[in-house]
Amino acid sequence: MTGLRYGIVGTGLMGREHIRNIALIEGARVAAIVDPEPASLDGAGCADATRFADVADLAGFDGIDAVIVASPNHTHRAILEPLFARGLPILCEKPIATTMADARWIAERAAPHPAPFWTGMEYRYMPPAQAFIAQVHAGRAGRPVMLAMREHRFPFLDKVGQWNRLSRNTGGTMVEKCCHFFDLMRHILKAEPVRVFCSGGIDVNHADERIEGRRPDIIDNSYTVVDFDNGARAMLDLCMFADGAEHQEEISVTGDRARIDLMVPPGDIIFSPRVGYGNSKQAVREHVSVDAAALAAGEHFGATYYQHLAFERAVRGEGPVEVTAEDGLHAVAMGLAAETSAREKRAVDMHEIYAAA
Incomplete structure (x- = not known):
């Protein structure tokens, strides 16, 4: 071919x-x-x-x-x-x-x-994220116990007919935007979600917009906590009106031996081993570079280009499918659990969501 x-x-x-x-x-x-x-x-x-x-x-x-x-x-x-x-x-x-x-x-x-x-x-395919995940999977932090994610960013962009302003078209912010992070949670922890609690609201964005005669109904800020079947916990902190934030995405894994942080941008990974109370910190910072043309070609810190390379390898039979439809299904399920939790103000067991299918 x-x-x-x-x-x-x-x-x-x-x-x-x-x-x-x-x-x-x-x-x-x-x-x-x-x-x-x-x-x-x-x-x-x-x-x-x-x-x-x-x-x-x-x-x-x-x-x-x-x-x-x-x-x-x-x-x-x-x-x-x-x-x-x-x-x-x-x-x-x-x-x-x-x-x-x-x-x-x-x-x-x-x-x-x-x-x-x-x-x-x-x-998954931002080069700094790939390096970060590889370090976690190699055991550099020890056994992962806590996973924290933060995305503080700009509001949803304008799209044709503003279709992305209505939950019926998107599944809601926790599906549309946050399925990325829920997928990363499963991928990083190599575990399955058990329970989701989300507190979220519609507090700042799109107040003056009207789509089909009503204000957009998409969450613009939330905290979500997920319990996993291996005992680890994950948290997502989302804000869609933090246009001036220095780091759009931050991810931290804290294990029983160390903490590893990822900052995007600039694409830095910070390794902080446990040193015991009162001892000098021993954090090590490294920078992961991204191809300039890939950075300029999209909004995902070069990831779309690297994902295409991996997809092409799979099409040619030279590599596996790395993100399956089952992965996509689980990310949707976690997003729907978060949407349900925010709406009903309760923790949602994942079996409720899977049973609804």
Whole structure:
């Protein structure tokens, strides 16, 4: 197989990020784009790509080797149905669905799919995050006991029709945004969630906006605590109105031997071994660099480019599918548990969420 020919479903903000990163891969090209909005197709910057308004037409097109699904969250099931029938490799953006029923439907069809099905979880592929996770998995912190994550960032970006302002389209902030972090929790701890408690609210953002006559209903700040089946605990601190924060993402693992911190940006990892009370600190800081072109091509600290390299290896049979549909399903389940917890002001056992599917 020569350079892969991609079909892109959804040419909004995330679809265009995929297009820019595919352009960085030698030999790869975008051969077809799909979007019902002509303005989105025009803005994709793919003058040589075949254009379609409907995914069914793409599914019958012979000029592609793999498909990227970057359409609004609630459309994924309907879009994936003809793509599963075609049998092509698929990278489907997170979250794979907005309901457990749809996530289960997708995972059940992805399992026997003859080509790779990959859930797009970019945060795993930020080079500093990959180095951080490798250190945790190598035991540098000892046995992980506590995992803390913080994302303090800007509000949700403007998208076509502001579809991302309504929970019915996104699954809610804890699904749409935080599935990244819930996936990281499972990946880092190598454990499964048991119980979720989330306290969140709609306090600052979008107060003057009206979508279909009402204010957007998406959480803009929250604290979430997750208990895992291996005894570890994880916490996510989210703020969507902290535009001026120096570090957008911070992740810390504290084990029985040391603590390891990740700061993005700038991409620093800080290793702090236990030294005993009163003794001198022995923290060591290292910086993980990221390819400048990859940094410039997206909003995920270079991750989209490195994820594409891993996806392409899987498509070529040179590597495994590293983020499966099952991973995507579990991330949706944790997000829905957090949404339920914030709404009902109670801890939610994960078996409730899985049983609802």
